[in-house]
Amino acid sequence: xxxxxxxxxxxxxxxxxxxxxxxxxxxxxxxxxxxxxxxxxxxxxxxxxxxxxxxxxxxxxxxxxxxxxxxxxxxxxxxxxxxxxxxxxxxxxxxxxxxxxxxxxxxxxxxxxxxxxxxxxxxxxxxxxxxxxxxxxxxxxxxxxxxxxxxxxxxxxxxxxxxxxxxxxxxxxxxxxxxxxxxxxxxxxxxxxxxxxxxxxxxxxxxxxxxxxxxxxxxxxxxxxxxxxxxx
Amino acid sequence: xxxxxxxxxxxxxxxxxxxxxxxxxxxxxxxxxxxxxxxxxxxxxxxxxxxxxxxxxxxxxxxxxxxxxxxxxxxxxxxxxxxxxxxxxxxxxxxxxxxxxxxxxxxxxxxxxxxxxxxxxxxxxxxxxxxxxxxxxxxxxxxxxxxxxxxxxxxxxxxxxxxxxxxxxxxxxxxxxxxxxxxxxxxxxxxxxxxxxxxxxxxxxxxxxxxxxxxxxxxxxxxxxxxxxxxxxxxxxxxxxxxxxxxxxxxxxxxxxxxxxxxxxxxxxxxxxxxxxxxxxxxxxxxxxxxxxxxxxxxxxxxxxxxxxxxxxxxxxxxxxxxxxxxxxxxxxxxxxxxxxxxxxxxxx
Numbered sequence: 001x002x003x004x005x006x007x008x009x010x011x012x013x014x015x016x017x018x019x020x021x022x023x024x025x026x027x028x029x030x031x032x033x034x035x036x037x038x039x040x041x042x043x044x045x046x047x048x049x050x051x052x053x054x055x056x057x058x059x060x061x062x063x064x065x066x067x068x069x070x071x072x073x074x075x076x077x078x079x080x081x082x083x084x085x086x087x088x089x090x091x092x093x094x095x096x097x098x099x100x101x102x103x104x105x106x107x108x109x110x111x112x113x114x115x116x117x118x119x120x121x122x123x124x125x126x127x128x129x130x131x132x133x134x135x136x137x138x139x140x141x142x143x144x145x146x147x148x149x150x151x152x153x154x155x156x157x158x159x160x161x162x163x164x165x166x167x168x169x170x171x172x173x174x175x176x177x178x179x180x181x182x183x184x185x186x187x188x189x190x191x192x193x194x195x196x197x198x199x200x201x202x203x204x205x206x207x208x209x210x211x212x213x214x215x216x217x218x219x220x221x222x223x224x225x226x227x228x229x230x231x232x
Numbered sequence: 233x234x235x236x237x238x239x240x241x242x243x244x245x246x247x248x249x250x251x252x253x254x255x256x257x258x259x260x261x262x263x264x265x266x267x268x269x270x271x272x273x274x275x276x277x278x279x280x281x282x283x284x285x286x287x288x289x290x291x292x293x294x295x296x297x298x299x300x301x302x303x304x305x306x307x308x309x310x311x312x313x314x315x316x317x318x319x320x321x322x323x324x325x326x327x328x329x330x331x332x333x334x335x336x337x338x339x340x341x342x343x344x345x346x347x348x349x350x351x352x353x354x355x356x357x358x359x360x361x362x363x364x365x366x367x368x369x370x371x372x373x374x375x376x377x378x379x380x381x382x383x384x385x386x387x388x389x390x391x392x393x394x395x396x397x398x399x400x401x402x403x404x405x406x407x408x409x410x411x412x413x414x415x416x417x418x419x420x421x422x423x424x425x426x427x428x429x430x431x432x433x434x435x436x437x438x439x440x441x442x443x444x445x446x447x448x449x450x451x452x453x454x455x456x457x458x459x460x461x462x463x464x465x466x467x468x469x470x471x472x473x474x475x476x477x478x479x480x481x482x483x484x485x486x487x488x489x490x491x492x493x494x495x496x497x498x499x500x501x502x503x504x505x506x507x508x509x510x511x512x513x514x515x516x517x518x519x520x521x522x523x524x525x526x527x528x529x530x531x532x533x534x535x536x537x538x539x540x541x542x543x544x545x546x547x548x549x550x551x552x553x554x555x556x557x558x559x560x561x562x563x564x565x566x567x568x569x570x571x572x573x574x575x576x577x578x579x580x581x
Contacts, residue, residue, distance in 0.1 A: 049458070075460035087455045089448050100444055101459045142459060 001026035001182040002048065002150055007057035009040070009047050016043040017206045019057070026149060026182040029198030030173050033186045036227050039203040041186040042084055045152045048184070049081045050074050061150065076105070080143040081152035084186075086135045086159075090128030094119055094138055097127065098145065105146030116175060117141040132159045137168075144175070151176070151183040157192060165189045169196040190228065194218065202227060273424045277417040285416035287528050289488060292423045295512070295524025296430050296481035297505040300474035302514035303434045307443055308470050309450035310360070311368045313502050314375025315478050320497030321378055322348045322479040323486030327397040328390055337401040345479055352475035353468070360467040372499070379497040396493035399486050413487040426484055430477045431517030437473060446470055511551045513558020522560060 002024040009017040017040040024031045033041050046052040048059055050071040059067045066074060089097045098119075102110040114120055117137040122130050127138055140156055153172070157165030169185075173196040176183045187193050193200060194214040202209040202217060204226040210217060217223055276285060297319050304310045322344050329340035359370040382391045391397065401410055412418045437443055449456045449463045456463050486492045495501070504527060512523020534543035555562035 051454075051458075071457045072460050072462055075458055081458055083455075087452060087458075089451050089455065091451055092448060096444070097448065100441075100448060103441070105460055142455070146460070 001062060002184070003060040004044075004048065005058050005060070007044070007047055007059065008055050009043050009052055010055050015206055016040045017047065017054075017203075020044065020203070020206075020208045022201055022208065022211070024150070024182050024184055026180065028177040028180040029182075030169070030176050030196055031182070031184045032193035032197035032200040033184060033203060034188070034190060034193055034200060034227065035203035035209070038205070039227075040206040041203055042154055043206075044203065045081060045154050045184065045186055049079060049152055075146075078146070078149035079152065080146065080148035080150070082136075082139045082143045082154060082156055084154040084158060086132065086139045088127040088135050088138045088142065091126060093124055093126055094130070095123040097138070098141060101142055101145045107146045109147075110145065113141050113144045116144065116171065133164060136160060140168075140172075147179070149181055151181065151185075153183065153185045155186055155188060157187055157189050162189065162191070165192045166195060169193075172196070269424075269428055273421050277420055282416045285420050287532055288525060289416060289419050289423050291525030291528030292427045292521060293481050293485050293488075293524070294505060294508050294528060295521035296427055296484075297478055297501070298508035298512065298520035298524045299427075299430055299434060299517060300477040300481075301502075301505050302509035302512075302520040303438070303477075303517075304470060304474045305509065306514045306516075307438055307446040307450065308467050310364055310467070310471075311506070312371040312471075312474070313368055313499070313506070314371035314373075314378075315505050316497050316499065316501035317375035317378040318348055318352060318475045318478040319482035319485065319501060319505075320492065320494075321351070322482035323399075323492040323496060324382065324391060324397065326483055326486055327392075327399045327492050330399065330401060331397065332390060337403060337405045340401075341405060341483055344483065348479045348482075349472065349476060352479075353472050356468050356471035356475070360471050361464055372502075375497070375502060376499065379494065379499070382494050382497055391494070392492075394494060396491060399490050399492060405487065410487075410490065414490055419488050423484065423488075426480060427521050430480065431521060434473070434477065435517045437470075442466060442469065507548055509558075511548070511555075511558060513555070513561035515557065515561055519558045519560035523558065526559065 002022070004020060004022040007017055007020045007022075008015065020040070022044075033044060035041050043052065047054045050066075050069060050073075054067065057067075058065055061074070061077070061079060066077075092100070098110055098113065102108070102113075107113075114123070117140060119134070119137060119141060122134055122138075127135055130138075136156060136159060140153065143151055143153065151172075156168055156172070160168065165187075166189075169187075169189075169192040172183065172185070185193070185197065194217075197214065199211065200214055200217045201211040202220075202223045209226060210220045210223050212220070218228070276288065280288070297315050301312055301315050304312055325344035325347050326340050329335045329343045330337060333340070333343070335343060355374055359367055359374075362370060381387065383393055384391075385393070387393075403409070405413075408418070408422070413422070445456070445461065445466045449461070449466060453463050482496070485496065505524075508523035508527040509520045510523070511526055512521065513519030530547055531540060531544065534540045534547075537543065551559070557565070
């Protein structure tokens with residue numbers, strides 16, 4: 001589904017990602033990406049979705065090199081993302097924004113998304129006036145519209161309690177499994193990642209450190225030393 | 233999240249842009265609008281003198297220009313400071329087409345209109361991609377370039393330079409002779425209808441899917457791109473649309489005045505239209521048109537006292553402090569007026 005080879009991204013003179021390789025299969029498994037602050041997790045998603053151009057390396061999506069493709073093109077091909085900071089339309093009602101995107105992407109199963117993200121009670125409210133946790137769900141719902149093949153979720157649990165984050169991850173895990181799609185989730189909540197992700201990649205200082213099952217990652221002494229030391 | 237009851241949610245909510253209300257409300261609204269249009273077109277010509285009508289005509293012309301500025305601000309979040317180059321430019325092209333290209337008046341109108349629309353499209357294609365601040369400065373720069381180009385000695389034979397151009401034609405344009413356009417009473421009917429048509433057209437665009445996309449792009453362009461939308465084309469379409477309204481206003485202005493001056497392309501006309509839009513309120517079509525009329529009458533009153541600039545400045549400050557959302561926005565927020573207009577129902581968009 002997604003294959004990243006030798007991906008490098010720079011912010012001016014600062015190298016945020018260096019020669020990162022990653023493969024994500026469309027097998028209905030949540031793929032978590034963890035790492036300390038500044039590891040390049042969000043940058044990785046930015047480069048995959050086209051928000052930031054890599055300085056080297058390639059991104060292949062469904063066997064096509066999309067490194068130079070636009071954001072809108074990638075979205076129309078079924079690659080969707082949510083943001084670390086909630087990115088919803090504050091002045092539109094929840095229904096207005098979901099409907100607008102669903103209409104554009106030709107998705108007539110908006111009810112499914114509304115149900116999965118439990119947004120029925122908020123449809124008539126402007127997104128800017130609902131609780132932050134609900135806004136996070138609207139953000140994810142916007143990404144779910146159009147039945148994407150690949151979901152890129154940047155800290156979907158940010159601003160939520162540990163219990164809410166775990167709940168959201170369980171929902172996402174079921175959804176991804178049900179639809180047999182691929183999903184890459186960047187998250188700081190390691191417990192939620194280990195509980196729900198079938199595969200985990202660890203980044204550290206812009207470099208790929210390890211990829212494996214949660215058990216393998218927990219047992220990896222490099223990961224423990226670099227990141228999990230205090231969390232594991 | 234655990235509550236997974238089936239909602240059939242989209243069946244229970246109105247589609248985007250739906251008007252809502254009972255089945256009787258729409259015909260009643262249409263009847264009320266029709267009455268206002270007819271009475272508004274006829275009554276002033278019976279009861280108001282030429283002087284007042286002339287001021288009202290100027291006010292509606294400025295109001296149409298303000299309408300174009302306000303629509304772009306409200307829907308796309310873009311402030312255009314070069315509206316006058318379209319407004320005055322269309323009139324100037326009309327004069328050139330008749331005087332130098334010897335086109336009949338109707339053809340000259342069409343030629344001027346098409347050239348200005350092509351210019352707006354090319355300019356828009358270059359500048360709508362930029363951020364709002366850069367867009368504002370680029371429209372200002374383009375407008376200033378045009379207004380200075382008109383004054384170039386090398387182009388004086390065409391543009392008339394600082395003297396401007398007289399526009400007189402024989403025959404008819406849309407069934408009206410030059411004397412009809414010059415008559416305040418007859419021109420009032422034309423202006424009234426043109427203002428209504430422009431207002432309704434932009435109102436309809438604002439309520440359409442394009443309007444919804446424009447507002448969403450204004451609010452969160454990045455999210456729109458990540459939702460698969462092209463954010464460039466809708467803004468370009470909006471830019472061309474508002475310039476069509478500005479061009480029509482410019483052509484009507486020159487038909488009425490019989491003269492096109494270089495001042496009509498200047499920054500002062502652009503800023504006047506911006507002020508009129510802010511005074512009337514940018515969130516709709518009525519506000520900018522009303523703002524234009526208020527501005528026109530106020531300018532006359534202030535001019536009579538010999539303190540035009542000072543009093544205009546004070547008036548702008550007072551208006552913006554007292555009515556931060558413009559006169560129409562301020563009035564519509566008053567509970568009793570809202571009840572009268574919407575029957576106690578709150579407008580949702």
